[in-house]
Amino acid sequence: MTDFTGWMQGIQSRTEAALEQWLPGPQIAPERLHQAMRYSVLGGGKRVRALLAHAGGELCGAQPEKIDAAACAVEMIHAYSLVHDDMPCMDDDDLRRGKPSCHKQFDDATALLVGDALQTLAFEVLSQPDLLAQPLRQLAMCQLLAQASGSRGMAGGQAIDLASVGLDLNQTELEFMHIHKTGALIRAAALLGAYCGDCDEQALSALDHYAKSIGLAFQVVDDILDTEADTATLGKTAGKDAANNKPTYVTILGLERAKQLARDLHDSALAQLQVYGPRAERLVQLAGFITQRQF
Amino acid sequence: MTDFTGWMQGIQSRTEAALEQWLPGPQIAPERLHQAMRYSVLGGGKRVRALLAHAGGELCGAQPEKIDAAACAVEMIHAYSLVHDDMPCMDDDDLRRGKPSCHKQFDDATALLVGDALQTLAFEVLSQPDLLAQPLRQLAMCQLLAQASGSRGMAGGQAIDLASVGLDLNQTELEFMHIHKTGALIRAAALLGAYCGDCDEQALSALDHYAKSIGLAFQVVDDILDTEADTATLGKTAGKDAANNKPTYVTILGLERAKQLARDLHDSALAQLQVYGPRAERLVQLAGFITQRQF
Numbered sequence: 001m002t003d004f005t006g007w008m009q010g011i012q013s014r015t016e017a018a019l020e021q022w023l024p025g026p027q028i029a030p031e032r033l034h035q036a037m038r039y040s041v042l043g044g045g046k047r048v049r050a051l052l053a054h055a056g057g058e059l060c061g062a063q064p065e066k067i068d069a070a071a072c073a074v075e076m077i078h079a080y081s082l083v084h085d086d087m088p089c090m091d092d093d094d095l096r097r098g099k100p101s102c103h104k105q106f107d108d109a110t111a112l113l114v115g116d117a118l119q120t121l122a123f124e125v126l127s128q129p130d131l132l133a134q135p136l137r138q139l140a141m142c143q144l145l146a147q148a149s150g151s152r153g154m155a156g157g158q159a160i161d162l163a164s165v166g167l168d169l170n171q172t173e174l175e176f177m178h179i180h181k182t183g184a185l186i187r188a189a190a191l192l193g194a195y196c197g198d199c200d201e202q203a204l205s206a207l208d209h210y211a212k213s214i215g216l217a218f219q220v221v222d223d224i225l226d227t228e229a230d231t232a233t234l235g236k237t238a239g240k241d242a243a244n245n246k247p248t249y250v251t252i253l254g255l256e257r258a259k260q261l262a263r264d265l266h267d268s269a270l271a272q273l274q275v276y277g278p279r280a281e282r283l284v285q286l287a288g289f290i291t292q293r294q295f
Numbered sequence: 296m297t298d299f300t301g302w303m304q305g306i307q308s309r310t311e312a313a314l315e316q317w318l319p320g321p322q323i324a325p326e327r328l329h330q331a332m333r334y335s336v337l338g339g340g341k342r343v344r345a346l347l348a349h350a351g352g353e354l355c356g357a358q359p360e361k362i363d364a365a366a367c368a369v370e371m372i373h374a375y376s377l378v379h380d381d382m383p384c385m386d387d388d389d390l391r392r393g394k395p396s397c398h399k400q401f402d403d404a405t406a407l408l409v410g411d412a413l414q415t416l417a418f419e420v421l422s423q424p425d426l427l428a429q430p431l432r433q434l435a436m437c438q439l440l441a442q443a444s445g446s447r448g449m450a451g452g453q454a455i456d457l458a459s460v461g462l463d464l465n466q467t468e469l470e471f472m473h474i475h476k477t478g479a480l481i482r483a484a485a486l487l488g489a490y491c492g493d494c495d496e497q498a499l500s501a502l503d504h505y506a507k508s509i510g511l512a513f514q515v516v517d518d519i520l521d522t523e524a525d526t527a528t529l530g531k532t533a534g535k536d537a538a539n540n541k542p543t544y545v546t547i548l549g550l551e552r553a554k555q556l557a558r559d560l561h562d563s564a565l566a567q568l569q570v571y572g573p574r575a576e577r578l579v580q581l582a583g584f585i586t587q588r589q590f
Binding site for chain 1: 384385412419450454457
């Protein structure tokens with residue numbers, strides 16, 4: 001087994017290559033739209049969701065080649081959500097991954113269409129003929145991704161987030177928001193990877209618990225970083241949530257208790273995975289990476 | 296066989312009922328998002344795409360209950376595109392189907408999320424378990440809808456439309472835009488209906504030709520109506536394309552030649568359908584309805 005960094009870089013570069021293949025070329029009409037789609041997806045990000053898909057797939061013995069499509073689909077949904085999230089009518093953020101956000105680099109109308117078309121492309125990738133030998137399984141993957149992304153998943157979380165600006169949320173309400181806004185897609189990523197292999201109910205259940213815990217931990221760490229890091233390190237505007245009067249784990253719990261919560265969630269994520277031994281190794285490493293990250 | 300108006304009203308009301316079932320209730324969190332989704336989808340529109348799905352399905356002997364999901368999915372994609380199209384950064388239109396457009400009734404951020412979540416819901420509907428007995432066919436439907444909606448279909452057409460403002464397009468360029476912007480989804484509607492029945496290559500090919508011709512005819516008639524009708528009749532802002540310096544069939548061809556083109560496209564649409572007799576009756580009636588409409 002290669003070291004974690006080597007594994008991670010391998011997944012990142014194979015995901016980048018697969019995304020590059022799926023995205024229409026910059027010379028294909030409408031050129032500007034395709035250039036903006038590529039700008040928004042390629043060449044950036046830690047590909048946490050792709051890593052989760054591959055780690056989840058490894059738990060169930062899936063071949064990496066099978067997982068690539070699922071990993072790309074989830075990364076495309078994530079990228080679309082960032083493009084729309086950055087738009088002036090939402091978070092109005094000029095910076096993303098250290099570059100001008102899509103609507104700054106191009107324009108608002110293009111950013112709107114980029115997000116729309118990236119979402120579509122995710123479902124196009126996931127419904128491609130012969131992705132899996134089991135079409136019923138593949139349909140279930142489309143269903144899972146749709147449920148995770150829609151109004152009762154990620155998009156719903158965005159709406160709750162918008163509605164919560166300036167409100168005094170308690171920890172339960174904040175958690176409800178994050179379970180939708182980021183948690184649903186993170187959970188989908190891990191499960192979609194597993195669907196590409198031989199997953200049984202027990203593995204799916206362990207993975208479900210893992211992904212929910214890690215999804216929340218990811219957000220807690222995000223809030224901690226937003227408080228502690230500077231804009232250059234983050235590659236996006238730091239301190240923005242506090243400035244926007246948005247509730248965060250740090251504002252609700254304070255810095256120390258937020259850090260403890262991240263550690264507890266990390267430990268909880270791994271609780272059901274010990275039985276899987278080496279097959280869960282990447283999930284264990286990834287949990288550490290996500291909760292100790294400084295990006 | 297009931298008369299066309301009776302058939303049409305039957306499809307419209309069963310589609311409305313099915314959409315109502317698929318859309319999350321207005322009391323389900325996030326409430327405002329779900330209310331805005333329902334506002335944007337329910338209670339309006341002629342449901343041309345649902346009619347096409349059912350007429351296409353009838354050609355191939357599909358059961359109406361099977362077609363409902365496909366019809367709803369296409370109507371959801373259409374509704375999402377209207378919501379985003381009306382936003383200030385796109386066409387900036389305050390009126391839709393005689394009511395304030397979504398971003399006027401709610402707000403820009405909500406309209407953005409409404410469009411996003413409606414697109415997702417379309418794929419959720421189409422990938423539902425046990426929609427068809429043939430999962431491979433169902434996957435092909437997801438694939439078809441995705442290709443018709445994405446950057447090489449409807450969303451791409453929007454991009455081409457945006458880029459063409461103030462340009463002197465010729466008829467070929469205008470046609471290229473409309474084939475993407477509206478034609479791709481109209482074609483998908485008819486084919487998705489057929490996929491719900493026993494469709495062979497010949498029927499799909501005839502339907503493909505029909506839908507491409509009717510899709511263009513629909514747009515030509517749209518341009519004629521935009522010139523001739525007033526805002527109250529249209530339920531959307533009339534004369535807007537001309538005011539925005541957007542090329543239309545009327546500005547390129549003149550009113551009379553545009554009307555002749557609509558008639559020619561109508562006749563061409565029906566050319567391959569005669570062999571099907573009564574099974575193609577609804578398609579024939581629908582072609583007449585679409586090209587002679589005054590809405």
